[in-house]
Amino acid sequence: MIPTATTLTSELAAVRNELSRVDAKCGTLTALTGAGMLALITTLTGGKAHHDAAWWCSWFATLFLAAATITLLSVLRPRLGSTGFRRYAYMDPGQIQRLLTELHPAVVESEDLMVLSQIVNRKYLALRRAVDLTMFAAAVIALALVVGVVA
Numbered sequence: 340m341i342p343t344a345t346t347l348t349s350e351l352a353a354v355r356n357e358l359s360r361v362d363a364k365c366g367t368l369t370a371l372t373g374a375g376m377l378a379l380i381t382t383l384t385g386g387k388a389h390h391d392a393a394w395w396c397s398w399f400a401t402l403f404l405a406a407a408t409i410t411l412l413s414v415l416r417p418r419l420g421s422t423g424f425r426r427y428a429y430m431d432p433g434q435i436q437r438l439l440t441e442l443h444p445a446v447v448e449s450e451d452l453m454v455l456s457q458i459v460n461r462k463y464l465a466l467r468r469a470v471d472l473t474m475f476a477a478a479v480i481a482l483a484l485v486v487g488v489v490a
Contacts (some may be wrong), residue, residue, distance in 0.1 A: 430456075
């Protein structure tokens with residue numbers, strides 16, 4: 340099958356779509372961690388006695404929030420492969436040009452595709468690190484709560 344003249348256009352659209360997706364994921368993660376921290380601060384500064392049922396409910400809710408956060412973060416954590424936008428992330432413009440020329444003989448501009456792919460790739464790598472760090476923080480918060488209750 341011979342590709343159409345819109346090969347580069349469709350590839351650029353795919354990379355731009357990934358850029359929108361990673362930005363949305365970052366927004367979701369930011370809102371989630373902010374809400375979790377607010378709940379934790381509210382629980383710990385509430386001034387309730389440790390034997391108070393409301394405090395215990397808040398404590399368990401915080402543990403469930405941590406579990407939900409870890410679950411959501413495992414879903415948000417990007418699974419990076421070598422297809423789609425990642426195929427171009429480590430190519431130079433000549434390699435992209437040759438690849439797309441093999442698919443379509445027309446001369447195409449490949450620099451934009453390379454740059455956008457590298458941007459999206461860096462964002463996904465940073466998001467992946469942020470997810471890992473947030474999961475670690477949630478585990479430490481849960482441990483702190485357990486230690487605080489035992490003490």
